[in-house]
Each structure stands twice: as C-alpha cells, then as structure tokens.
Amino acid sequence: xxxxxxxxxxxxxxxxxxxxxxxxxxxxxxxxxxxxxxxxxxxxxxxxxxxxxxxxxxxxxxxxxxxxxxxxxxxxxxxxxxxxxxxxxxxxxxxxxxxxxxxxxxxxxxxxxxxxxxxxxxxxxxxxxxxxxxxxxxxxxxxxxxxxxxxxxxxxxxxxxxxxxxxxxxxxxxxxxxxxxxxxxxxxxxxxxxxxxxxxxxxxxxxxxxxxxxxxxxxxxxxxxxxxxxxxxxxxxxxxxxxxxxxxxxxxxxxxxxxxxxxxxxxxxxxxxxxxxxxxxxxxxxxxxxxxxxxxxxxxxxxxxxxxxxxxxxxxxxxxxxxxxxxxxxxxxxxxxxxxxxxxxxxxxxxxxxxxxxxxxxxxxxxxxxxxxxxxxxxxxxxxxxxxxxxxxxxxxxxxxxxxxxxxxxxxxxxxxxxxxxxxxxxxxxxxxxxxxxxxxxxxxxxxxxxxxxxxxxxxxxxxxxxxxxxxxxxxxxxxxxxxxxxxxxxxxxxxxxxxxxxxxxxxxxxxxxxxxxx
Amino acid sequence: xxxxxxxxxxxxxxxxxxxxxxxxxxxxxxxxxxxxxxxxxxxxxxxxxxxxxxxxxxxxxxxxxxxxxxxxxxxxxxxxxxxxxxxxxxxxxxxxxxxxxxxxxxxxxxxxxxxxxxxxxxxxxxxxxxxxxxxxxxxxxxxxxxxxxxxxxxxxxxxxxxxxxxxxxxxxxxxxxxxxxxxxxxxxxxxxxxxxxxxxxxxxxxxxxxxxxxxxxxxxxxxxxxxxxxxxxxxxxxxxxxxxxxxxxxxxxxxxxxxxxxxxxxxxxxxxxxxxxxxxxxxxxxxxxxxxxxxxxxxxxxxxxxxxxxxxxxx
Numbered sequence: 001x002x003x004x005x006x007x008x009x010x011x012x013x014x015x016x017x018x019x020x021x022x023x024x025x026x027x028x029x030x031x032x033x034x035x036x037x038x039x040x041x042x043x044x045x046x047x048x049x050x051x052x053x054x055x056x057x058x059x060x061x062x063x064x065x066x067x068x069x070x071x072x073x074x075x076x077x078x079x080x081x082x083x084x085x086x087x088x089x090x091x092x093x094x095x096x097x098x099x100x101x102x103x104x105x106x107x108x109x110x111x112x113x114x115x116x117x118x119x120x121x122x123x124x125x126x127x128x129x130x131x132x133x134x135x136x137x138x139x140x141x142x143x144x145x146x147x148x149x150x151x152x153x154x155x156x157x158x159x160x161x162x163x164x165x166x167x168x169x170x171x172x173x174x175x176x177x178x179x180x181x182x183x184x185x186x187x188x189x190x191x192x193x194x195x196x197x198x199x200x201x202x203x204x205x206x207x208x209x210x211x212x213x214x215x216x217x218x219x220x221x222x223x224x225x226x227x228x229x230x231x232x233x234x235x236x237x238x239x240x241x242x243x244x245x246x247x248x249x250x251x252x253x254x255x256x257x258x259x260x261x262x263x264x265x266x267x268x269x270x271x272x273x274x275x276x277x278x279x280x281x282x283x284x285x286x287x288x289x290x291x292x293x294x295x296x297x298x299x300x301x302x303x304x305x306x307x308x309x310x311x312x313x314x315x316x317x318x319x320x321x322x323x324x325x326x327x328x329x330x331x332x333x334x335x336x337x338x339x340x341x342x343x344x345x346x347x348x349x350x351x352x353x354x355x356x357x358x359x360x361x362x363x364x365x366x367x368x369x370x371x372x373x374x375x376x377x378x379x380x381x382x383x384x385x386x387x388x389x390x391x392x393x394x395x396x397x398x399x400x401x402x403x404x405x406x407x408x409x410x411x412x413x414x415x416x417x418x419x420x421x422x423x424x425x426x427x428x429x430x431x432x433x434x435x436x437x438x439x440x441x442x443x444x445x446x447x448x449x450x451x452x453x454x455x456x457x458x459x460x461x462x463x464x465x466x467x468x469x470x471x472x473x474x475x476x477x478x479x480x481x482x483x484x485x486x487x488x489x490x491x492x493x494x495x496x497x498x499x500x501x502x503x504x505x506x507x508x509x510x511x512x513x514x515x516x517x518x519x
Numbered sequence: 520x521x522x523x524x525x526x527x528x529x530x531x532x533x534x535x536x537x538x539x540x541x542x543x544x545x546x547x548x549x550x551x552x553x554x555x556x557x558x559x560x561x562x563x564x565x566x567x568x569x570x571x572x573x574x575x576x577x578x579x580x581x582x583x584x585x586x587x588x589x590x591x592x593x594x595x596x597x598x599x600x601x602x603x604x605x606x607x608x609x610x611x612x613x614x615x616x617x618x619x620x621x622x623x624x625x626x627x628x629x630x631x632x633x634x635x636x637x638x639x640x641x642x643x644x645x646x647x648x649x650x651x652x653x654x655x656x657x658x659x660x661x662x663x664x665x666x667x668x669x670x671x672x673x674x675x676x677x678x679x680x681x682x683x684x685x686x687x688x689x690x691x692x693x694x695x696x697x698x699x700x701x702x703x704x705x706x707x708x709x710x711x712x713x714x715x716x717x718x719x720x721x722x723x724x725x726x727x728x729x730x731x732x733x734x735x736x737x738x739x740x741x742x743x744x745x746x747x748x749x750x751x752x753x754x755x756x757x758x759x760x761x762x763x764x765x766x767x768x769x770x771x772x773x774x775x776x777x778x779x780x781x782x783x784x785x786x787x788x789x790x791x792x793x794x795x796x797x798x799x800x801x802x803x804x805x806x807x808x809x810x811x812x813x814x815x816x817x818x819x820x821x822x823x824x825x826x827x828x829x830x831x832x833x834x
Contacts, residue, residue: 052559130561184604201784232782401551
C-alpha cells in the first residue's frame with residue numbers, strides 16, 4: 001500500500017514537472033493569427049525603388065528583401081539574399097554569390113539576372129528612383145553564372161556594402177514592371193509576406209508560403225498567417241485601439257514618449273524602446289546673411305542648450321549627439337559635450353554676434369516641419385534659449401508641401417526637421433554636408449570638409465576611415481553647416497501576446513517575420 | 520414641377536464649372552509643388568523634378584491644364600491620383616460609402632435627438648426644463664468634435680468596451696456590426712447639428728404656438744399631443760427642413776474631423792490628404808463631388824417644401 005502511495009506521489013511530481021515543461025514550451029513560437037499593426041501615416045506608393053515615405057517602407061520591409069541586411073539588433077551587415085561576397089583588393093569589384101533557395105511570390109526562383117535587372121532599374125533615369133544616387137558609383141553589373149554577379153564600381157566606395165544592405169535597394173525579378181503592371185500598387189518580392197489588399201486606410205499582407213527562411217527548429221517563417229496595417233491618423237485613437245485590443249502593435253510617428261508614458265503600466269501592454277538613428281536638426285541657410293558669417297553660426301550653436309531641450313521636448317528620452325549617431329559605436333561618435341560649440345554659452349554667443357557686427361543681436365525666422373509632431377515644440381524651446389544668446393526668433397508655421405518647396409529652394413533662415421540616419425557615416429553625412437551633396441539645402445561649402453569627406457568615402461581601411469571621421473566630426477562642429485540637436489528614443493507598444501518582435505534603430509518592420517501571437 | 524427640376528439640374532452645370540475653376544486656380548496659387556512632394560526629401564535633382572512635373576502635366580500653362588482636365592471630365596475620366604497613381608474613380612468608390620453612411624447616420628441621429636428636444640423646449644411651460652434644454656444645446660454646439668470623439672472612444676471603447684474602435688464592415692455584409700461600429704462617429708457628428716436643429720425647432724414652435732389655427736385646434740378639443748403633432752410641428756418644420764438641408768450638405772465636409780479622429784477612410788480624409796500632399800486631381804474630384812451632392816440636396820429640400828406645405832408651388 002505504502003509503495004503504491006510512493007509511486008503515486010512520484011508520478012504526480014513527475015507529471016507536475018512535465019506540465020511545467022509544457023508551460024515553458026508555451027514560449028515556443030505558435031503559428032497562425034493576424035498581426036494587426038497601427039500606424040499614423042497614409043501608405044502611398046509601394047514601388048520599392050521610388051517610394052520615399054516612411055509609411056511605405058513599413059510595408060515594403062516585409063514584401064521585399066536586399067542582397068544584404070542590417071541586423072535589427074546589432075546593426076551589423078549580414079548576408080541575406082546574398083550568401084557571401086568578396087571584394088577585390090582595389091575595392092572596385094564586388095563578387096556576390098546568391099542563395100539558391102529563394103523564390104519570389106509568384107514562385108519563380110531568384111537568380112543573377114534579377115539582381116542585374118534590379119540595379120539597372122534603379123539606375124535607369126526613367127525610373128526616377130531616389131535610390132539612384134546611392135548606386136551612382138556602379139559602373140556595370142555582370143552575370144558570372146546564374147548565382148554569381150559581379151558589380152564593378154567606377155571608384156572605390158567604402159560605404160557600398162551598407163548601401164546594398166539599406167532600404168530601397170530591394171531585389172525585384174527580371175521584367176518586374178511587365179509582371180506587376182503598376183508597381184505603385186502591386187508588388188512582387190521575395191519577402192516573408194505578400195500583398196493581398198491595398199486601400200487608403202489599410203494594407204493586408206499574407207504569408208509567403210515558400211519563404212526561404214526557417215527558424216532554429218526548422219519551422220518555415222513567417223509564423224503569422226497575415227499582417228494588417230491600419231492607418232489611424234490621430235495618435236489618441238491609435239493608443240485607444242491598442243488598449244481596446246483591436247491592434248497588436250503600434251509603431252511610427254504617433255508613438256512617442258507621450259504614448260509610451262500613457263501606456264506603460266497598462267497590464268496587457270509592453271513598451272519597447274531603442275535609440276533612433278534619425279536625428280532632429282536645426283537647418284541653417286549658410287549662404288546668405290546673417291548665417292553666411294561663421295561667427296553667427298557658432299553663436300547660434302552656443303546659444304542652444306541641448307540637455308534642456310531634451311528634458312522639455314523628449315522628457316529626457318533622447319541623446320544629445322553630434323554628427324555620428326551615438327548608437328553606431330563602431331565609427332567613434334564624439335559625445336555632444338566634447339564637441340566645439342556644442343556646450344551652451346549664451347554670453348559667448350552674444351560676444352560672437354557683436355564681433356560679427358550685430359551688437360544688438362539678430363532677428364531670424366524658424367520654420368518647423370509640420371509632419372513631425374515634436375518639431376514645433378523644439379522650435380518653441382529654441383526660441384526661448386536663443387533669446388538669451390542674442391537671437392530674436394520668429395516661428396513660421398507652414399504646411400508640409402510649403403515646407404518641402406522652401407526646403408528644396410533653400411528659402412529659409414532656419415528650419416527644424418528630422419533627418420533619417422544611417423549606420424555608415426558616408427551615407428549619413430555626405431549628401432547633407434558635401435558642397436555637391438544631393439540634399440545640401442543649407443548651401444554649405446567648405447573645401448577642407450569636402451576633401452575630408454571625399455577621402456573618407458574612398459578609404460576602405462576601417463581604422464583609417466574612423467580617424468578621418470573623428471576629424472570630420474570636429475570640423476562639422478566648428479564650421480556649423482547645421483545643428484545636430486538630438487537622437488530621440490524610438491518607441492513601439494505591443495500587446496503582451498505579441499512575441500519575438502525586435503524594435504530596431506533602423507525602424508525596420510522585417511522582424512515581423514519572426515513575430516508570433518501567443519494564445 | 521418637372522420643368523422646375525429640369526431647370527435646376529441645368530443650372531447645376533455652371534455652378535460646378537465655377538467651383539472647379541476656383542479650386543483649380545486656388546490650389547495652384549498656394550505654395551508647394553506636387554512634383555516635389557512626390558520626390559520627398561531624398562531627391563533634389565532638378566532634372567528629375569522637371570521630369571515629374573512633365574509627367575503630371577504641370578509644365579503646361581494653367582489654362583491648358585484646366586481645359587485638358589475639363590476635356591477628360593466630360594468624357595467621364597476623373598484621372599489618376601498624382602500621389603498614388605490609382606484611378607480616382609476607384610478611390611472615390613472606396614471612400615464615398617463611408618462618408619455617405621456617416622453623413623446619413625449622423626443626420627438621422629441628429630434629427631432623432633433634435634425634434635423631441637426642440638418640441639419639448641418649445642411647448643413646455645416649465646422654465647427650468649427650457650433652460651436645461653438651452654444649456655444642453657449650447658454645450659452641444661460648443662464642444663469640438665475632435666475632443667468629443669476622443670472622449671467617446673476612451674469612455675465607450677477603452678473603458679466600457681461597448682463599442683469597437685476600428686470596426687467598419689460593409690453595411691450590406693454585416694448590417695448590425697456596421698451600425699454598431701459607426702455609432703460613435705455618427706453620434707459625434709450628430710451632436711452639434713442636433714443642437715442647432717433643436718434650437719431651430721424650439722424657436723419655430725414658440726412662433727406657431729400663438730397662431731390662430733392652433734387656437735382653433737385646441738378649441739376643437741383635440742388632445743395636446745395631437746395639437747402639437749398635427750398642427751404645430753408640421754408648420755414649424757419648414758424652416759427646420761431648410762436648416763437640415765444645409766446641414767446635410769455640410770455633413771459631407773464636416774465629417775473631415777470625425778473621419779480623422781475615428782480613422783475612417785472616407786472622402787473627407789481623402790480631401791484633407793490631397794490638400795496636404797498637393798494631389799491636385801484628387802482634390803478637384805473631391806470638391807466636384809461634394810459640390811454636386813450639396814447642390815442636389817438643396818434641390819431635394821426645395822422639393823420637400825411642397826409636401827410639407829401645400830401652399831408652396833413651383834411653376
């Protein structure tokens with residue numbers, strides 16, 4: 001009898017352990033379900049090489065893939081559709097070997113002709129691709145064999161791998177335009193999801209059944225059956241829909257520190273955060289008075305108290321960074337506190353203004369961008385701060401299209417905006433600061449900085465490049481083409497049932513392939 | 520009567536023409552370039568900008584653009600969205616059902632709230648009840664829709680969980696779910712209009728209260744209910760119907776805020792986006808459509824008078 005009891009007790013204990021094991025296995029990914037993502041901006045154009053809106057990228061991240069990718073956590077460059085690559089010693093030839101198990105959504109297999117077609121399409125002026133400037137160094141693409149392509153450059157490009165890993169350099173199949181008809185509304189990629197429905201207020205993606213990636217247990221990705229993006233322009237409604245259980249994840253412009261604060265502490269929700277690569281900036285028209293005088297630009301920089309700005313606008317959830325994002329440690333970002341002209345000194349600011357012939361200070365206009373919610377707040381804080389440094393600021397609120405027109409025409413004294421960042425310092429800085437840069441709307445010209453940027457661009461050795469960018473950072477802070485203000489924290493809020501999503505500094509949505517819903 | 524309707528419909532054409540010409544000119548007067556909006560922040564290449572402007576036909580003089588647009592319109596072609604490349608007819612077909620339903624639903628709720636409230640306020644002898652109604656309608660008129668809408672969502676959807684936030688299934692597929700999902704937006708839209716209508720009903724009721732025929736009806740010994748319903752209300756409704764007609768037109772435009780707050784992809788939001796992004800063809804189409812419906816509703820209201828008051832005749 002006693003023996004029976006002992007056996008029974010042992011069995012019970014064993015069962016309990018087994019049950020515990022099953023419970024723990026609840027953490028293994030479950031297949032199925034629909035991931036409902038809330039975003040605040042309209043999804044406009046789905047052409048992978050033409051789209052520029054962040055909302056479009058949020059969809060395209062799941063539909064298309066590049067040869068390489070940035071690891072969403074570490075931001076390292078990793079092989080993706082390309083299995084491996086090699087670079088010739090002179091830095092001019094990139095030989096890329098493709099994976100053999102990748103298929104497009106229509107079932108056709110990826111091969112070298114698709115890669116050549118993609119790069120040719122981006123470079124074709126008729127495509128009007130904003131990505132063309134990134135691929136400008138490409139001289140030609142040759143097909144070595146069905147799974148190997150060779151990309152030859154006109155001159156060495158130290159940032160070329162990171163260009164291949166970036167958004168917008170996504171691979172499409174040969175004869176893409178003929179196959180899809182209108183690529184602005186139809187898609188055909190290799191990504192984990194494919195487009196099922198596209199309307200003004202929502203986009204529905206369904207699982208790509210023959211997606212090439214598998215998880216560690218050998219299960220084919222993605223886990224979810226479908227992903228739906230809902231456009232909810234009002235941030236308060238966005239938060240409410242998440243709380244009411246009608247969304248699983250909210251991310252993007254409406255999800256800032258206000259949302260994170262309002263939703264942290266709600267039982268069934270989880271707040272995720274990471275430091276952004278994008279930065280807020282105070283743009284300056286450096287070609288005309290008063291900012292054509294370097295002393296006035298330095299005075300402007302000295303009058304700004306970034307720490308206070310971050311406290312007031314971002315509730316402390318941002319980093320006062322300089323020209324290189326603080327998250328990209330590999331390139332030696334210099335903290336703002338150690339850069340010239342980045343420590344607040346309003347007295348020195350007034351002195352410089354007086355030296356520049358403005359003993360009574362100067363009056364300037366400041367134009368915040370309408371689509372970035374915190375831009376107006378930044379302008380208001382700057383207005384107060386700059387007053388102490390001798391600047392009288394008039395804030396000009398204009399709508400988005402007007403801002404864009406004036407930005408492009410360099411018709412401003414100063415503006416407040418948000419610039420997208422990049423892990424490669426060349427991509428991050430060159431186009432804004434080099435005198436021939438494609439988005440140098442500041443009209444900034446500095447031969448010494450031009451030369452430094454040009455040299456760093458063609459220097460393949462990372463250690464030497466790093467030294468050069470240390471000089472670049474110092475020079476930018478001294479010459480003041482514009483003011484780097486803050487790298488804010490990014491936020492996303494999900495329901496606790498959402499597992500496996502990684503919020504990346506790049507804002508990529510690609511990790512939704514490994515995201516699953518626990519039920 | 521038929522000649523009158525025909526005449527009104529013919530007059531519709533010049534109204535639409537003038538409105539189109541005005542919007543066409545105004546959109547091009549305000550700063551901002553649709554081609555640059557299309558290219559965004561990544562691209563400042565002047566050649567590409569010129570090419571996109573050519574694609575959109577913006578390189579031609581404005582009169583040529585207008586004539587071309589009119590020519591296509593006459594052939595029933597509204598064109599394609601500059602921003603998304605999708606045909607505008609398809610965009611409108613997606614968006615219009617949302618807005619129409621919201622407007623009709625909102626109007627029905629407004630009338631259902633306003634007529635009893637206004638009647639009560641206009642016939643009651645209790646000063647307190649009248650003052651209460653007046654205060655309520657004043658509140659209804661003053662509270663902004665974006666605030667009321669947000670509050671409704673927080674209270675009824677997040678805390679009480681009575682209504683969904685984002686559920687707008689098609690009416691013909693799931694009628695009950697549809698009416699349930701649209702209730703909060705429709706109510707938000709209804710409140711200020713209900714207040715305006717209620718005030719008008721109250722004022723009209725007070726005006727007809729002293730009419731001879733009301734005295735006669737009372738003298739005949741009719742119950743108070745019948746006096747109000749048959750004799751007072753019907754006569755008091757003429758100015759109210761005019762107001763409802765005007766409101767119905769405005770509801771189409773007024774739904775912009777409600778569509779924004781409740782994330783309804785309707786015509787109002789489409790128009791707003793078109794303005795922000797300088798999508799000229801879409802905005803043209805939206806304005807044309809709203810004008811058309813507005814004029815049509817006004818015609819309907821004029822015809823409705825005949826049925827309410829047989830003394831009115833159209834020759």
